Structures are given as structure tokens and as C-alpha cells.
Amino acid sequence: MRTTVGIIGAGPAGLLLARLLHNAGIDSVVLESRDRAYVEQRQRAGILEQGTVDVLRAAGAGGRMDRDGLRHDGIELRFARERHRVDFPALTGGRSVMVYAQTEVCKDLIALQIEEGGPLLFEAEALAVEGVESERPRVRFRREGREDVLECDYVVGCDGFWGVARRAIPAEHSRVFERTYPFGWLGILADVPPSHDELVYARHDRGFALLSMRSPAVSRLYLQVPEGTDAGSWADEEIWDELERRFETADGWSLERGAVTSKSVTPMRSHVHEPMRHGRLFLAGDAAHIVPPTGAKGLNLAVGDVVTFARALVHLEETGSAERLDAYSETCLRRVWQAERFSYDMTTLLHRAPDAPPFEDRVQLARLRRIATSRAAETDLAEGYTGFPLD
Known part of the structure; x- marks a missing residue:
């Protein structure tokens, strides 16, 4: 041939x-x-x-x-029970993601x-x-x-x-x-409409969480877990409970639960x-x-x-x-x-390393507040997320 x-x-x-x-x-x-x-x-x-x-x-x-x-047209960052939306088109001249x-x-x-x-x-x-x-x-x-x-x-x-x-x-x-990370993502697919209309990236003292979706009727969610975690060791209700903790906000936002159709762990x-x-x-x-x-x-x-x-x-x-x-x-x-x-x-902005000292926790929060209060820092994130030029 x-x-x-x-x-x-x-x-x-x-x-x-x-x-x-x-x-x-x-x-x-x-x-x-x-x-x-x-x-x-x-x-x-x-x-x-x-x-x-x-x-x-x-x-x-x-x-x-x-x-x-x-x-x-954006993502939401959550930290310290606060919410901050990053508006992609406004920061990148009209770019978005699909x-x-x-x-x-x-x-x-x-x-x-x-x-x-x-x-x-x-x-x-x-x-x-x-x-x-x-x-x-x-x-x-x-x-x-x-x-x-x-x-x-x-x-x-x-x-x-x-x-x-x-x-x-x-x-x-x-x-x-190369670099390996001492944690992974426990991911689930669930037959439930997404609880937010855009992706939510949450930094929490218990670890990272991500709210994503595959369609208007199917949610994709992730939890930071220790490296080597067996997905089967987490019961469905345990996963939902932990997601609720990490996505918690001060304004009463709630997470909708549904039937989990698959779960797996992704190494980082x-x-x-x-x-x-x-x-x-x-x-x-x-x-x-x-x-x-x-x-x-x-x-x-x-x-x-x-x-x-x-x-x-x-x-x-x-x-x-x-x-x-x-x-x-x-x-x-x-x-x-x-x-x-x-x-x-x-990854280092949103995940908590297993042995992270309090100093690193404060630096993470300072970085997130910088993004939330500085258009320059916010623009850098938006430009990176929507993609670097193919030329």
C-alpha cells in the first residue's frame, strides 16, 4: 500500500x-x-x-x-465562597469557546x-x-x-x-x-441538567472541583482526589456531598443532583x-x-x-x-x-497540594483575587483559555 x-x-x-x-x-x-x-x-x-x-x-x-x-462566553471562578465571572469576548476581542x-x-x-x-x-x-x-x-x-x-x-x-x-x-x-502531580481528578457523568450555564472552577481548602457539561441534559463534574484513588471507592452520594462542599457560595447557590452514569479517575x-x-x-x-x-x-x-x-x-x-x-x-x-x-x-492556582503550607494557600487566594480585581490579569487568563494563535 x-x-x-x-x-x-x-x-x-x-x-x-x-x-x-x-x-x-x-x-x-x-x-x-x-x-x-x-x-x-x-x-x-x-x-x-x-x-x-x-x-x-x-x-x-x-x-x-x-x-x-x-x-x-466565559467561566466562573469560585474561592472563599465568592464568585467571579471571566467574560471572554469582552477581554479577547470577541473570542469564546465551544x-x-x-x-x-x-x-x-x-x-x-x-x-x-x-x-x-x-x-x-x-x-x-x-x-x-x-x-x-x-x-x-x-x-x-x-x-x-x-x-x-x-x-x-x-x-x-x-x-x-x-x-x-x-x-x-x-x-x-515532564512533571507529575500528587493528585488526580475523579470525574463523573450524570443525567442531570448542569447547575450553571458556564463552567465553574472552584478552589477550596478541601481541593479543586469543576462543574462542566456535555449537553443541556448531561453534567460532567470533577473532584480533586489523591493520586492513585480508585473511583469505585467513592459512593455516588459521597461524591455529590463533596461537590456541594467545594462549590458552596455565600449567595445560596445550589447543586442539582442526578443519576451517575459513569465515574473514573484521571491522573495529572x-x-x-x-x-x-x-x-x-x-x-x-x-x-x-x-x-x-x-x-x-x-x-x-x-x-x-x-x-x-x-x-x-x-x-x-x-x-x-x-x-x-x-x-x-x-x-x-x-x-x-x-x-x-x-x-x-x-493547576497550581486551583489545586491544593497534599503537603501545602498555609503560605501557599494564601498565595493561591491572592492570585485569584488579583484575577478578580485586575483587568490585565483577567485578560491573560481569558486569552490563554480561549486559545493561542494557530499561526
């Missing part, structure tokens, strides 16, 4: 890249180790930055998002790829990426019990942190920067692999970087990566210049490190 761009992974990054290349007249093949049902049900991110929304619309994949997604689950993004892009795009092979497990320093890299994969080879001009690894793509970069050419870590390119292999999304979910940056960073690659390849096709392709890693990493910085700031 032969193609111009071999894409490993049919998450939002790989699927969007295939769509962008198709629209530019560049052929690709997508290899995905899981079946279609798994990809379309895999629960991940739910916040799309303004730039991601714009890219999906321009790619012809925004119709259902615009119909069913929930535009949000609540639209990653599962729905994948469904939209899969439907388009099957109807209009190149091959999308489910249950095709990539085994190795070979020859990345040559002009003809290849991906060995297994499908229906048989091994095959996909020969490419370029390989883009959108196969996540545990995928094979990153392993094809020799250790002597790799640098890894930051990870960046440099470079994001070696030879004709390019890393995108979680294959190259991980952010704690506090800043809602994971999916959006992946979109930025594949947009950068697609634009660079189109530039090469149109001008014969590989300058932008050669600058792929450097270009992406500038945005990645800004997102890592923002996610780290949000």
Missing part, C-alpha cells in the same frame, strides 16, 4: 489531518488500532478553543457542532472521511515505523491477522502517548520534559517530547505532549499540530519550499510550551 501521508491514529488529530489533506488534494491513509465503535465512544475532552472551532468550520466539519454545541465532546468531533470527521476521504482502516494496529530518515518511510501494521506495509512520503504519529510513532525517534535525538501530568519531528516522521497531539486537563488544552494542541503540518505540506506542494515543514517542530513547540505554562498555572 502506498500513499503520500501515513497517519497513525484516528483520534481527532489524525482524522482532522486526513480531512485537511483531502481538502488540499493530498492523499493519505489513516491506521487505527481500535474499531469504529470504540473511537466514537472514547470519552476525552469537551472544550474547543476559538481556533479549533474556526478550523473545523473551514474544513467542512462544523455543521453539527454549530447546531448541537454550546458556545460559552462545549462539544471529542466523541462528537470524531463522529463528524469519521463520517466525512468515509464519505469523501481516503482509506480509514479500523482495527489496523501499527507495529513499527521504519526508515524515517529515508525518503520512503513505512509503517508496518497488522490487520485481520495479516501483516502489511504502508509506504509513505511522510508519517504523522497521532497515536497517543503509548503509540509506536515516538519510539521510532532514536533516544540520542530525544529530550523529555505534564509531558513534552522534543523534537516533534525526526526525518520524515512528525509527532502530533499526545504522542508529543501531555497537559493536565485544568487548562482544557489537550485536544486543541493536537489540532494546532496537524494544522501546522497540513499548511506546511501545502506550502511545499505550491512553492517547492520545505522551509515550513523543516520548521514544524520549532513552530509547534512555541505554542505547546505556552499551553503547558497556562495549564501549569491553572
